[in-house]
Amino acid sequence: MTLSVFCTLMALGLSADSGNVHDLNLALGLMLNLGAAVALVWRHERPWLVLALTLAGPLFFSTDATAALIVLYAIAKTERGERLAAAAIAVFLACAVSLTYDAHRTRDNSVLTMGATRPEVGAPKPEWDIAPWIPWFVAAVLVALVVGGAMLKHTRSELAEAEHSRDVATEQTSVMRDEVIRTEERTRIARDMHDTLAASLSRISLFAGALQVNGADNPEKVANTASMIRSTAHDALDDLKHIVGVLRGSASAGARPSGHQGIDSVAELVQSARAAGLHATLFTDLRPGDVGTVSGHVTYRVVQESLTNAQKYASDQTIRIAISGAAELGIRIDIRNALSAQPPTVPPGSGSGLRGLSEQTRDIGGTLNAGVLGTEFVVDCWLPWYA
Structure with missing residues (x-):
């Protein structure tokens, strides 16, 4: 907004100093461009309405089209195809008309001729010596730079967003892969331990059956069987503790309670x-x-x-x-x-x-x-x- 106001005041000052522009033209151009500068605040929310406001001044009065270029930059970051082409053509016409007004000012008050070689002292000062196509060419260059810059920034933003999304997806995939590996390993260990427990409990059941059959006839065998039951139950308890540790994630997946x-x-x-x-x-x-x-x-x-x-x-x-x-x-x-x-x-x-x-x-x-x-x-x- 500040840039638009500055350019408007400079253009109107040059027009007034030139002396070939009516005061009413200057006043109306100033009011329209100041209103357009304020409207730039909403260029992202209502770009087309703001664009229409910024085109009124440079199309019909001797003022600049800076505000229109700013709105075009905002539109070019989001629009593509026919809508962007329509906005670019409208701003191009506004810039061309504005620069044509500038070219018709006296040589010292024209932006297009300020850097040109000045006539020698005493020589007649030409009021306007610019080829008619130059304002249109400069307008085309300005519009191309604005649209190209906006599209380049938009492309860079999309690339940065895509790279960020890829990094997030890669990180999530890595986390999920690690979790799947851990889950598969826990499942494998738990399956092994389940089968080990089943074998231990089956042996305990058989030991108990033998104890029931031989309990009254062979005290020595009873003692041996009871010892084997105790040892098997102890191993089964260790296996069970290991299962709980694996499923909780607190035990090492590669460790086995009973050795290799x-x-x-x-x-x-x-x-x-x-x-x-x-x-x-x-x-x-x-x-x-x-x-x-x-x-x-x-x-x-x-x-x-x-x-x-x-x-x-x-x-x-x-x-x-x-x-x-x-x-x-x-x-x-x-x-x-x-x-x-x-x-x-x-x-x-x-x-x-x-x-x-x-x-x-x-x-x-x-x-x-x-x-x-x-x-x-x-x-x-x-x-x-x-x-």
Whole structure:
């Protein structure tokens, strides 16, 4: 607004000093341009109304078109296409008319000729020696600069906003990805611990059953069984504490309460099942350290889940476990037991343990199939060697 008022006063001063403009023309031009300068406050809210006000002065009176250029700058930042073209043409005409008025002033009072070479002293002073196209050319340059500057600023603002939105989206994606990874890891650990607890509780149930049967006949066996119940319950409690820690996010996802459960722990796992009263045989030609850590852990989990299911549904049958493999062939796990004629000691489960194992083996590129084959329940699993 200040710039518009300054330019208006300067243009009217030059016109008055030139002496070739009527006083009424100057007065009306001053009032219109001062009103337009005040209206510039609302150029962003009502740009077209303000533009109409700013065009009245320079189109019909000897005054400047600075206010119209300011409004055009505001319009060019938001409008495109035909609306912007219409505004630019209107302001161009206003500027051209205003500069034509300026060109018709005396040489010393024309903005277009102030920098021109002055006549020598005593030589006649020309009143107007500018080519008719110059005011129109200057008007076109002014409009082009204003529109180009506004569009450039708008483009930079859009680029900055897009970059900010991209950074925000990248940050949100990173946070979501980290949360998904944490959730998947917690789910995996919780699934492992669930299966471990299920195995521990199944052994406790079998120990308790043996204690009930042999309690009166063999005091020494009662003591041993009670000790195994206590040890198994203690391990199960540690596992449960770890589950709670994982789900709360306070425990390390990679930590396991019972140490590393890999291929070297399978024999101990089978021995524990035997102590619980399960008939189990184990054949393996793999040695600790031969296979990858993840493959070893999944092998342990397959054996553990199979022993748990046998304890639940075929505790009177022998479960045969065979684990073999080589670096170029992978790991083959074959576990089978005859179907029991006795009713299961527990209600049928949901099958989540086997489904979870199937997901684990698939995640590392292996396969797992489990089901009834003839008169046997068979678990057949293949795992990569170095996973």
